[in-house]
Amino acid sequence: MKIHLKWKITTYILLLIWSLFTILPLYWLLSATFKSPNEAMGYPPTFFPKHFTLSNFNTLLFKSKFGFKPFLNSIIISVGAMLISTVSSMLAGFGFSRFRFPFRKYLLILILLLQMIPILAVIIPLYKIYSIYGLYDTYWGLMLVYAMWTIPLNTWLLKGYFDTVPKEIEEAALIDGCSRMKSFFKVSFPIASPGIAAAAIFAFTRAWNEFILALTLTSQVRPYTVELYRFIGEYGQVSWNLLATASFIAIVPIIITFSFLQKYFVIGLSKGSVKG
Amino acid sequence: MKSKANSIRKPLKESTLGYLLILPAFLIIFFMMIYPFFETFRMSFFRVSLADIRHETFVGLRNFSKIFSNDWPNFFHDILPNTFYFVGGSIILQLFLGLFLAILVNQKWLKGREIFRAIFILPWVTSAIIISISWNFMYEPRLGILNYLLRTIGISSPPNWLNDPNLAMLCIIIANVWHGTAFSFIMQTAGLQSIPENIYEASAVDGAVPWQRFIYITFPLMKPFIIINLILISMYTMNVFDMIYAMTNGGPLYKTEVVSLFMYHQAFEYGHMGLGSAIAVLILLINLLLTLLYMKLNREWAEV
Numbered sequence: 001m002k003i004h005l006k007w008k009i010t011t012y013i014l015l016l017i018w019s020l021f022t023i024l025p026l027y028w029l030l031s032a033t034f035k036s037p038n039e040a041m042g043y044p045p046t047f048f049p050k051h052f053t054l055s056n057f058n059t060l061l062f063k064s065k066f067g068f069k070p071f072l073n074s075i076i077i078s079v080g081a082m083l084i085s086t087v088s089s090m091l092a093g094f095g096f097s098r099f100r101f102p103f104r105k106y107l108l109i110l111i112l113l114l115q116m117i118p119i120l121a122v123i124i125p126l127y128k129i130y131s132i133y134g135l136y137d138t139y140w141g142l143m144l145v146y147a148m149w150t151i152p153l154n155t156w157l158l159k160g161y162f163d164t165v166p167k168e169i170e171e172a173a174l175i176d177g178c179s180r181m182k183s184f185f186k187v188s189f190p191i192a193s194p195g196i197a198a199a200a201i202f203a204f205t206r207a208w209n210e211f212i213l214a215l216t217l218t219s220q221v222r223p224y225t226v227e228l229y230r231f232i233g234e235y236g237q238v239s240w241n242l243l244a245t246a247s248f249i250a251i252v253p254i255i256i257t258f259s260f261l262q263k264y265f266v267i268g269l270s271k272g273s274v275k276g
Numbered sequence: 277m278k279s280k281a282n283s284i285r286k287p288l289k290e291s292t293l294g295y296l297l298i299l300p301a302f303l304i305i306f307f308m309m310i311y312p313f314f315e316t317f318r319m320s321f322f323r324v325s326l327a328d329i330r331h332e333t334f335v336g337l338r339n340f341s342k343i344f345s346n347d348w349p350n351f352f353h354d355i356l357p358n359t360f361y362f363v364g365g366s367i368i369l370q371l372f373l374g375l376f377l378a379i380l381v382n383q384k385w386l387k388g389r390e391i392f393r394a395i396f397i398l399p400w401v402t403s404a405i406i407i408s409i410s411w412n413f414m415y416e417p418r419l420g421i422l423n424y425l426l427r428t429i430g431i432s433s434p435p436n437w438l439n440d441p442n443l444a445m446l447c448i449i450i451a452n453v454w455h456g457t458a459f460s461f462i463m464q465t466a467g468l469q470s471i472p473e474n475i476y477e478a479s480a481v482d483g484a485v486p487w488q489r490f491i492y493i494t495f496p497l498m499k500p501f502i503i504i505n506l507i508l509i510s511m512y513t514m515n516v517f518d519m520i521y522a523m524t525n526g527g528p529l530y531k532t533e534v535v536s537l538f539m540y541h542q543a544f545e546y547g548h549m550g551l552g553s554a555i556a557v558l559i560l561l562i563n564l565l566l567t568l569l570y571m572k573l574n575r576e577w578a579e580v
Binding site for chain 1: 290291293294295296297298300301302304305307308309310311312313315316319324329330373377380381383385386392395396398399401402403404405406407409410411412413414418419420421424451454486511514515517518521522536539540543544549552553556557559560563564567570
């Protein structure tokens with residue numbers, strides 16, 4: 001029994017150490033959001049803000065070169081990518097789940113394999129295509145490429161969801177006089193809604209966090225990730241307090257969506273187990 | 277009774293509607309992924325300059341020989357060892373820590389499991405650029421918390437971390453492990469949860485002690501999860517770009533220039549788009565190899 005207690009205590013200590021290690025870098029940066037410029041860049045560093053201040057938000061959004069434009073760009077691009085990815089994966093997932101057509105299986109495997117191609121390996125031709133066809137430095141350009149990045153996985157995810165909806169329910173709706181598409185919106189769509197939410201959140205977060213495509217394919221329509229990077233490079237002396245504030249603003253939506261994500265993933269898992 | 281005309285028309289309509297539903301997704305995938313994919317291969321045989329992207333000169337395999345003959349960074353002296361160091365160090369640590377943490381969090385008596393899980397997954401949802409900034413701030417030689425702690429325990433001249441050629445890669449591996457362990461943790465948790473409880477109960481009846489349980493039950497049953505995890509993170513780590521680009525941009529002295537940065541620098545910094553494509557082809561081939569391995573093992577695993 002004594003050994004057992006020791007083992008329990010060791011486990012908790014180890015888990016706490018990893019928790020601290022996980023939180024420390026983020027805390028250390030984000031706490032600078034609430035420090036004055038002198039405190040954030042002074043020595044010795046302070047672990048807790050000595051004089052708690054919100055003035056960095058004002059400075060960053062209205063008085064610095066950073067402004068609020070990068071966040072606005074990120075919101076437009078991420079929401080657009082989310083809508084394009086979710087709608088087209090929903091249609092494709094439904095098509096693969098409910099319809100039988102030639103090459104269906106091969107097309108399904110094809111999109112699974114496309115998942116394995118790193119985006120970096122196609123970035124050079126993408127740059128070329130974007131320059132030639134006028135997609136360079138546009139909202140549409142980033143929306144489409146971000147949507148593409150999540151469509152394969154979302155199609156598979158949603159196909160799985162539609163597979164769990166018994167065909168009989170839809171057929172009952174058909175007998176009741178619904179058209180095929182109407183029965184989809186009235187019957188399958190509500191049942192698959194947790195999956196659709198998860199797909200939407202996945203598409204949003206991926207677009208929100210992306211950096212290298214945005215750096216390569218834009219020069220003015222820049223999301224916050226690229227501006228954050230340039231913020232370090234351009235001003236020699238790094239304003240850590242402003243950098244921290246921008247990171248803080250960027251991280252908040254992710255933490256909010258993440259809490260939703262967990263909830264929907266639990267529902268998704270329980271749904272999946274019913275299927276088997 | 278259905279008429280004959282109706283029964284002929286129905287399957288036609290079925291497949292047409294099916295194709296129509298998948299069309300939007302495939303149009304986007306085609307123009308943004310499949311076409312550029314083949315374009316990468318084609319461009320690798322041409323000399324294309326960033327400044328004049330429409331102008332192409334056929335050079336055969338010269339781009340590929342250039343990869344290996346580049347002086348500094350040299351492929352065999354710098355790029356390859358850097359990539360091995362980065363990928364090897366990252367995946368070993370991530371796998372070990374992910375499995376270890378998953379086992380700890382999976383203990384039946386543990387309280388606050390959900391909180392630990394939420395904390396451990398946090399780095400996985402944070403954008404690479406913010407991770408880089410956080411760690412840059414940690415490693416900052418003058419203001420960083422790391423050197424502050426070292427000075428307080430009496431080390432008067434702490435290292436320069438990211439600016440030190442001998443330490444830079446290690447610093448990046450630590451930041452990458454901080455980020456990537458979450459994924460291994462999630463996968464290994466799924467693996468542990470797939471082991472039926474009654475196997476452990478049976479072994480307890482037979483008098484197995486905890487470490488025996490791990491070696492004879494947990495480890496063999498987890499093996500497929502571990503192998504799949506290993507292949508996936510090898511692939512992810514090979515393609516890590518953002519973090520290194522924002523932390524050191526390949527420096528100091530090319531000590532953190534891995535193959536993905538090498539490609540990007542050649543294409544977008546020096547403007548050699550053809551040479552960049554050739555390096556991209558190399559990266560694709562390594563990914564293909566890992567994918568084939570993954571598919572082979574995954575199928576065997578499904579049959580068990």
